[in-house]
Amino acid sequence: MKMVYNWINIIQDYLLPPTCILCGNPGHNSRDICHSCYTHLPRNNLCCYRCAEILETPTTAPVLCGRCLSRHPAFDETYAPFIHQGAIRHLIGTLKFGANYKNARLLGMLLADHLKQTAERPDLILPVPLHKARYRERGFNQAIEIARTVAKEMQIPLDLTSCRRNRDTPHQTQLPAKKRRKNLKNAFSIINPIHARHIAILDDVMTTGSTTHELAYLLKKAGASRVDVWVCARA
Structure with missing residues (x-):
């Protein structure tokens, strides 16, 4: 094959x-x-292994950032090969807001190249769902488009039907931590049984980690034992 x-x-x-x-x-x-x-391309080589937050102090061993030490997120590890700057920011932005689908293929290939070398293989990939109102407005889900390439390159099943976004939540970047968590409370629901034990949540970019935390919490409550986060870039 x-x-x-x-x-x-x-x-x-x-x-x-x-x-x-x-x-x-x-x-x-x-x-x-x-x-x-x-x-x-701006690479995220020095980061917290759990949330991929960019670190300033060099280290030779995997470390946690202060936020992950004080408040353990529901996901286990984050793989984010790039920083959300320069060319990567351009590729993600023109995909999301300009419907440049060829960017999704490139971003998916670059992400898969990184994951093949660094990540433990999950049972399935679950792209972060868009609310139906946002989907109608945009016409596609950029996380799904990137995930299609990653799933094909790594030959891992892709789950597009088990999870739904219940509310069209506002962007997280302008909200303080408490409001972020409240903003995403009950934002997702499981609509079909998921039997996988190890799941990778996939998105284009991670900004605060609140979205993936809420989704990972729901997946673990539904029976997953390990949830990783795969994103193209960390802001």
Whole structure:
């Protein structure tokens, strides 16, 4: 099967050569990003292993940030290979607000490349759901579009039907911590049984971690023993 995928990639690269979304130069490693732009992506190499918050003090061992030490989030680990700045911010923003679907494929491939090297394989991937009103407004869920590529690249089942967003909650960035938690209380519900023990929640960017905490709490209450968070970038 792997050989078949390799031949498909070779034919696709020949007929439709990858082109850098950011600068227009030829793509690198069958990705729509050139080597130069790839090397300049803002990487999140120094971060809290639980919430991926960017740390300032160098460390050689996995560490927790002060927030995770004082208030344990419901999820277990977060994998966020990039910082939400520069080119990554542009790719996510023009996907979310400009419906540039090719960005989702690139972001999914970049995320999968990182996860293959660092993450324990879950039983399934669950993209963060959008409320139906937001979905009608935007026409798609960017988390699902990214997750489709990650699921295909890593050959992990994708769950799009078990969880629902009950309320169209306002953005978290302008709210203090207490209001964030209140804002998301009962924001999600499980509508179909989930039998997986290890679940990866997938989203485009993590800002405060409140959304993924609420969803992870619900999944663990429903029977999951481990919930990780996979995001393209950490703000």
